[in-house]
Amino acid sequence: MMRRKEARAGFLFALPWLFGLVAFMFYPLLMSLYYSFCDYSALRSPVWVGGDNYVELFHDEVFWTCVKNTLIYACVSLPLSMVVAIGLAMLLNTNVKGMTVYRTIFFIPSLVPMVSLAMLWLWILNGDYGVLNTALGAIGIKGPNWLSDVAWTKPALILMSVWGVGNAMLIYLASLQDVPTSLLEASELDGANAWQKTRNVTLPMISPVIQFNMVMGIIGSLQVFAIPFVMFPGGTPARSTYFYATYLYDSAFTYSRMGYASAMGWILFVVILLLTLVALKLSNRHVHYGGV
Amino acid sequence: MSKLSDLFIPGLIALSFLALAGTELRAHPKDDPVKTHIAVWVGWSGFEYDAFQSVVDDYNKSQNKVFVDLLSITGNSTKTLISTSAGIPPEISLLSAAEIPQFADAGAIDVLDEDCKKYGWTEDKYVPGYWGVIQYHGHTMALPATPSTVALHYNTDILKRSGYGKPPETIEEMDEMVNKITKVENGKVKVAGFLPAEPGWWRWSWGPYFGGQLWDGKSKITMNTPENLRAMKWVESFSKRFGPAQIQAYKSGFGVFASPENAFLADKVAMEVQGVWMNNFIEKYNPKLKWNAAPFPYPKDRPDLKGHTIIEQDIFVLLKNCKHRAEAVDFLAYLQKQGPMEKLCLGQKKSSPLRVKSDEFWAKQDNPCIHLFDDMAYNKNCIATPKIGIWPEYEAEIGNAMDEVSLLQKTPEDALKAIDARMQPKLDQYLNRLEKRREAGK
Amino acid sequence: MKRKTFETSVTHVALVTLSCLFIFPFLWLLDTAVKPISETMKQPPVWIPSKFEFGNFWEAINYGSDKVGYIPFLVYAENTVMLAMLVVTGTVVSNAIVAYSFARVRWWGRDLIFAVTLATMMVPFPVMMVPTFTIFKYLGWIGTYRPLWVPAWFGSAFSIFLLRQFFKTIPFELSEAAKIDGAGEWTIFRSIILPLSKPALSVVALFAFMGTWNDFMGPLIYLLRQETFTLSLGLEFYHSKAGGTQWNLLMAATSIVILPVLVVFFFCQRQFIKGISITGIK
Structure with missing residues (x-):
């Protein structure tokens, strides 16, 4: 009886989303799945071609180049950004004078519109006089050609992604507010040092949020798009910055191959889904729900 | 909980209602009882948009039947594509000539053949290069908006320093000049005579500049031909002469294109292929620069190619299934008259696609080379993007091959073979599917 | 105590250095924004302009006001504010309710639907654009703001997931105790969960605000008239394909555009700090 009442309440609470899901999500999702089996340019009506798009993708060199680039990018940028974001959030959670100002400053890179940001980076990473290479030169390191050397374009993009961790940082910061000070104080009385406190109290307490950022990080880094799209049109030099989502976008809108792009979209969907499930399974053991 | 925070959510919702009313009012204009409104979408902004808006304004005032709702937006192609696919296209959209095959093959463009007869928009009225690019399979698919050709822009100061009083006539001459102008000190490039990858916008054009064809006009990709190979070897020769790493390092120091650090404006590259618009960038970012322009050189053994250029033209297409076709054609007819066309082109600092031009039009132009750009469009060797539905993908492939060859990752022979091998099946598939649709009547 | 002072000074140094970055x-x-155009984007950088042109801000706001088709900057700002208002309210209200259901109420099929919810974020956006556009076309909403804000009132996967994770960190004993006192789900949600979740709700609100403020693709494809445009579309008018970019004016306008977000953020933070005192009690 109690159970049924609860279930009805739960369903009622979820109703807006259930409606949103059906009204705004299902149709586009199913249509894109259907298009992935079609010859479809967005302008012409779709014509069923079976698994042709998937077969073609499998033999598409550019596709595999993009897969490789994306995996390299994600494998480095995701863990790095997570560590940096948590670190910064903890730093911003300390009790220091002027914290509101610091927090605002740390969030700034996330506020600047993408196009301005791309211009800024082109300027910072300039090989001759760029701010970064000038700074490196001052400490005796000869900076690489960030923008034109195929070996350095991906590291440049990873660097930019780390610098743009503002959103994840903010989420961590909010979650750190939920860590009861009483627990921290208790462990301090037990003689724990800063690292032990972090390891044994703080991290377990915010673990659901770490899990959230991990999942969003997987999705975001495998779908990396805006910055490479603006800064390296076409994935120059020599497709070293051509990523999965940029190729997908080009296929859909530049090459007018919406069906092909949809097939790419659904492959990526399956990959992300599997990775997310694995990541959730592995991390669930360490995730701690329900506070105390 | 305090009283104040109790009011927070209701307050937010109340404000939302105000916002709702506001957005609804803004989004719904009053009905116009007199004039039929047509939607015209363009990707122009800045002074180009201003020029067009003022022509549109003249048109709106000139009669009382039609009103043009002008929309200027970057990403106009994508917007047009999506709206057309949903069946609610604008009446007229501004595309580039290279986009015609994709839209035309999909049956999204309303062919203008009948209107051409009615209004006298015929070949002899337009500059040949500009008329040529709007034809597709024998039909007129669009009308010229504002045109441009490209030429070799050169920095007269740098040329003079190396003892040259005039631009190169042939590619061989140009190579010689490049060797003399390019300065490499301690393994670092100081000045470059010319770089095939700067600005890197028409990387597909080197083959055609050597007399090559990119396809046979029907069903064959023809990248691996002697002319195209010669062009690719020429591209490679720059890396061989000055070192791929040196060029890469040099390019890494170039600034953003639309800035004073543009390689040509900052005296880093002495010669560069650019269009009629380059004058605007020079005036804005480095008005002190001394420059001139000439047709891109031709290979010594192909004097027949002398005076060739690439046609770059913005075009107006009429979209199929739009609501007010007749009114849209009326507006197009207005634009194709000499007066409005000259006003538009003058405002955009370009030449006019019409053969007949007034003295006043020429007198008001501020680009010192404007006659050169106009003359070149009459040349019989005008280079235009191939009229082929998979062109954007083909172009990306050629560009990437140029990258690989410049980095000496691939030999020119291998690179060309790879393009053929990748693009031929794509073209076959494209044409095949098009044929099947035609049979099925879709 | 010595360790404490050491820690604090290390923190200070770290904060100041990173702040500079x-x-x-x-x-x-x-x-x-305050440079003459010929000094923008220079290499090596011109740090201090030869002459400070503070008038650029004024010029940026009035850019193009001498032209026929001029739409005041203020109109774009107004549109964006109204739109952001609708999106933020919708996002906060709907997602809080929905996330509560996913985090703290047991019902049949909940975990399956939650998995589906997560999955919707994994299909890349470009392949959904055309069919989504078709839906709004059938509703007759193209050219209005509705496609841009109505969906926000029915929840978004990202915010549901985020809030669910936060709600899950709140001790279940609190709700159990309230239930024993006879409180229904709505009461628990309203008087226990919401007050304890202010930090998370502020984050969701802030993201919704920023998302709308900077959204480019949505307004690009759905809006049909210049006077309905938002700021992010308005910023494009400082670029010109054939005439270069007015970098100084663009950056002046960009600074003006991000300033409100900066202010909103600065004040939103107070919500985070409030969170501390509440959780301190438990």
Whole structure:
């Protein structure tokens, strides 16, 4: 009886989303799945071609180049950004004078519109006089050609992604507010040092949020798009910055191959889904729900 | 909980209602009882948009039947594509000539053949290069908006320093000049005579500049031909002469294109292929620069190619299934008259696609080379993007091959073979599917 | 105690150094905004302009006001504010309710639907654009703001997931105790969960605000008239394909555009701090 009442309440609470899901999500999702089996340019009506798009993708060199680039990018940028974001959030959670100002400053890179940001980076990473290479030169390191050397374009993009961790940082910061000070104080009385406190109290307490950022990080880094799209049109030099989502976008809108792009979209969907499930399974053991 | 925070959510919702009313009012204009409104979408902004808006304004005032709702937006192609696919296209959209095959093959463009007869928009009225690019399979698919050709822009100061009083006539001459102008000190490039990858916008054009064809006009990709190979070897020769790493390092120091650090404006590259618009960038970012322009050189053994250029033209297409076709054609007819066309082109600092031009039009132009750009469009060797539905993908492939060859990752022979091998099946598939649709009547 | 002072000074040094790195884009933006156009984007950089042109801000706001088709900057700002208002309210209200259901109420099929919810974020956006557009076309909403804000009132996967994770960190004993006192789900949600979740709700609100403020693709494809445009579309008018970019004016306008977000953020933070005192009690 109690159970049924609860279930009805739960369903009622979820109703807006259930409606949103059906009204705004299902149709586009199913249509894109259907298009992935079609010859479809967005302008012409779709014509069923079976698994042709998937077969073609499998033999598409550019596709595999993009897969490789994306995996390299994600494998480095995701863990790095997570560590940096948590670190910064903890730093911003300390009790220091002027914290509101610091927090605002740390969030700034996330506020600047993408196009301005791309211009800024082109300027910072300039090989001759760029701010970064000038700074490196001052400490005796000869900076690489960030923008034109195929070996350095991906590291440049990873660097930019780390610098743009503002959103994840903010989420961590909010979650750190939920860590009861009483627990921290208790462990301090037990003689724990800063690292032990972090390891044994703080991290377990915010673990659901770490899990959230991990999942969003997987999705975001495998779908990396805006910055490479603006800064390296076409994935120059020599497709070293051509990523999965940029190729997908080009296929859909530049090459007018919406069906092909949809097939790419659904492959990526399956990959992300599997990775997310694995990541959730592995991390669930360490995730701690329900506070105390 | 305090009283104040109790009011927070209701307050937010109340404000939302105000916002709702506001957005609804803004989004719904009053009905116009007199004039039929047509939607015209363009990707122009800045002074180009201003020029067009003022022509549109003249048109709106000139009669009382039609009103043009002008929309200027970057990403106009994508917007047009999506709206057309949903069946609610604008009446007229501004595309580039290279986009015609994709839209035309999909049956999204309303062919203008009948209107051409009615209004006298015929070949002899337009500059040949500009008329040529709007034809597709024998039909007129669009009308010229504002045109441009490209030429070799050169920095007269740098040329003079190396003892040259005039631009190169042939590619061989140009190579010689490049060797003399390019300065490499301690393994670092100081000045470059010319770089095939700067600005890197028409990387597909080197083959055609050597007399090559990119396809046979029907069903064959023809990248691996002697002319195209010669062009690719020429591209490679720059890396061989000055070192791929040196060029890469040099390019890494170039600034953003639309800035004073543009390689040509900052005296880093002495010669560069650019269009009629380059004058605007020079005036804005480095008005002190001394420059001139000439047709891109031709290979010594192909004097027949002398005076060739690439046609770059913005075009107006009429979209199929739009609501007010007749009114849209009326507006197009207005634009194709000499007066409005000259006003538009003058405002955009370009030449006019019409053969007949007034003295006043020429007198008001501020680009010192404007006659050169106009003359070149009459040349019989005008280079235009191939009229082929998979062109954007083909172009990306050629560009990437140029990258690989410049980095000496691939030999020119291998690179060309790879393009053929990748693009031929794509073209076959494209044409095949098009044929099947035609049979099925879709 | 000595350890404490040491820690604090290390923190200070770290904060100041990192601040310099993070504030850099904003300083660059402001610096570019007050330069004459010929000194923008220079290499090596011109840090201090030969002449400070503060008039650029005024000029940026009035850019193009001498032209026929001029739409005041203020109109774009107004549109964006109204739109952001609708999106933020919708996002906060709907997602809080929905996330509560996913986090703290047991019902049949909940976990399956939650998995589906997560999955919707994994299909890349470009392949959904055309069919989504078709839906709004059938509703007759193209050219209005509705496609841009109505969906926000029915929840978004990202915010549901985020809030669910936060709600899950709140001790279940609190709700159990309330239930024993006879409280229904709505009461628990309203008087226990919501007050304890202010930090998370502020984050969701802030993201919704920023998302709308900077959204480019949505307004691009759905809006049909110049006077309905938003700021992010308006910023495009400082670029010109054939005439170059007015970098100084663009950056001046960009600074003006991000300033409100900065202010909103600065004040939103107070919500985070409030969170501390509440959780301190438990």
